[in-house]
Amino acid sequence: MWRRVPRADDGRVTDIITGLYLSPLEILVLLGAVALVAARWLPAAARPPVTIAAGAALVLSATALCVAGIRWQLLPVLAGAACAAPFALTPVLRRRTGRRTWRARWWAALPGSVACAGLIAAGPVAAWAFPVPEFPEPTGPFAVGTRVLQWTDPARPETATPDPADRRTVVVQLWYPARQSPAGARRAPYLGRTEQEARTVSGALARYAGLPGFLVDGVPRARTRAVLGAPVARGGTRFPLVLFSPGLGGVRAQNTAWAEELASHGYVVAALDHPYDSAAVVLADGRTIRTEVAPTGDDREDERRATGTARVRAADLSFVLTRLDRLDRGESRDPLAGRLDTGRAAVTGHSLGGAAALQAARQDRRFAAVVDLDGYPRDPVLRPFPQPVLALTQAIGPKTDPRYLPRLTGVLRLSTATSYRLTVPGAAHLTFTDAPLYLPPVPSLTGSLGRARSTHVVAATTLAFLDTTLRHRPGDLAGTLSAYGDLSVHRPGGRPDGGR
Template sequence: MPESLDHGDVKAMSAHLQLSPGELLLVPGAVALVLARWLPLRLRGPLTVAAPTVVVVGAGAVLGVLGLRWQMVPVLAGAAVALPFAVAPLLRRRTGRVARRAPWWLALPGSVVCLALIAAGPAAAWALPTPVFPEPSGRFAIGTGVLELTDPERPETATAAPEDRRTVVAQFWYPARKDGKDSKDTGHARYLGRTEHEARVVSDALADYAGLPGILLDGLPRAHTHAAYDVPVADGGERFPVVLFSPGLGGVRTQNTAWAEELAGHGYVVVGIDHPYDSAAVVLADGRTIRTKVSATGDAAEDEKRAAGWTAVRAADLSFVRTQLARIHSSEIAGPLTGHLDTSRVVAAGHSLGGAAALQAARQDPRFAAVIDLDGAPHDPAPQPFPQPVLALTQAIGPDTDREYIPRLTRVLGLGTATSYRLTVPGAAHLTFTDAPLYLPPLPSLVGSLDRTAGPRITAAASLAFLDSTLRDTPGYPATALSAYGTLVVHHPGRSPKSGP
């Protein structure tokens, strides 16, 4: 390693290339093995000795410490094919035999194939990386915890057992105390679950729901977030507003972790909800895993009917968790958030179908103070006036966008008796408003044309501008802040929608 390349440089390079330090050793070592064939014999010796050493050290770090990622398999294959051709001439020379090289016209195709294999590794690691979550910018550290909540009054309609009651799993992200401890003291929470087993179960289920081989998302169970489990709430005795979040169809409670952590760092408690039989996989405390039962038929009328049913169940889940907040605040349900929840300032939020559920929950439950809809088309069969302000973030509208989406959303927002905002983010796709840009290939049709962190950052910044104005009476007109992120339409009660601040 050059002396001018310090630890910070290596860390930055590793993050940019989506490679670990061990993988950063492995890849150039493998390339050196391939190139050794093309060097004069006097130069090949030192390189051929050094390159296998680097490959062995890099491979040892990858295999023994980090675990082998599938992206590194072609790199190892390319190195393994090149190794004997690089070493054989040196061995002949040491035994006194004439060192010979394969003719260039035979060696060239082999070298090209080996280099292609090696290049495929970093390319795959860049396209499908282990997600690295943006550092929250708020003044608080981030705590997290998981609760399993059962509604004794509501039967589980997805099963035939009459004794089954509706159970949801809720994960809380909350403002925690910054006590100067190193992250190793408590350990940062895994991205998709409380344990490695749960994270792998959920990752495999998400891949299966998307119709992908599970190995393509194997970086998700490896990922850790900035939150730590069950750490003390921030000092000061403050009561924090709460944002309840419903994920997209087949989504899971952690799918907007970057957004949740940014909001928590700025003084909000965010509660992500797993909806059993809808979320891709829900792992319960007793070890059972509930897989999704939702599916589309391809018939527009039938699918809309099903979507309305799923939305109604989710809206009821949001209201149920809203009720449980009082029990958590009063210590009836024990946990670090006792005495720290402002149950008069609770927001219903969601992505996609979860956004539709948030709109319906607010219409049905006036206890909600506001709504955040992340690119969700309404599915309420009986929309009516509602008193809460709404922030609706939408993807860039193009020829492939559902033509009924914006008109339907506009009609619902027009029913509100408070000022609402619809912000269309340029370069955004449907998954831009989730964590997906952090780990899926950067294809515009999939995650939009913004960079990997821009989608989560804009989603959080717009949400904070709206929440601070709506719940905390922050000075300034929220439309001014929101219009910095895209095309804004303001819905004033009783007036036609107006573009701009």
């Protein structure tokens, strides 16, 4: 089965095998290696032409891959081919020189062929487990553009550095409704404005997660569905805002698939990098700020630090909303001036970013709605707030912090608007990010929903909630949400409705 998808290393379209995430050159390497192993077991007349054709295809395609940049997943394929090549090529060469050929008996050759086949099979398995992420096509009526801004808050010192003159700086990536770009327009890289920035951020994320960087070397090769700097969609429509804060150590682009889907439906998504917290933040001047977040081993101290970080993030979110309001009012010549509806703004976040979103909403009434993607509330004092909340949580199990649901429920009950908690069966903590697109589908890591289903559930539920709360579209929101999991509805002054 074949399908058409964007190539990982450029904006053009190429064929890959569904589920294997291999480029045409990688497929040629794989087929050439398989043919070399299989040649030993073919009829005598077929062995020479198959061996020569396989060897030629393998050498040419492997050489081209080495020039373009070979992925580690192809190394076991090349190793299997290298082991098989002498036994496949030697008889052919001896026959051409008129020398007597010798072949091992089948029972002696079988273990070697099986070992080579095992090495070769490890390649596509590794490519499936750690693919170049393939981003889903947004389903909304708008094309998607993206750009990156950097703002410094002159009123806030940077508490992570000793220099009192340092001011708090944030990097913000916007995804917005755009005009349709010409065919073949280059898509934006994932995780950065450039491929070099993407490699820097990808490596930092791997180190933060305790993974060898080479395992996710396909991530910075990816291309998203947005076009960098695309013109804003025509018309006078004003777009609601969705501000996003990533998880602890996370980065602004970690929910790109979700952001692109929302932008295609007429929202402007503004995702933040939080310097000294995000794994790596590349500033406009080229400097890279690495995370200074590390566990201390003391649970109380770690809790205290997480609470402080959420407080700083909440201030970052309010600051960015202020800057977007100034941008909309035309304080700078910006293509989005006059197109942002800052009166309809939602604050969202994943994990610690969800905690920051809840805190920002309580402190800043300009936010009209909140989406918490599996975030434990960190506000030290729980107080009422007027915004409706959608809280998406992973499947609750024995390893879930027993304080999580009671504290989250306590927060939702304090909202003076109807709020929703949706527990998604089969979801894990990273289900609510792009991670299922490029990490192995291990249920404890990325959940059991699958790559495509994970991104769909998060985007569809969020979009239904935002359309109801920001655009006031009629419909049965509880009914829509309950189709995706176990829903509890928290109505003002009443008990939660559960089990829908």
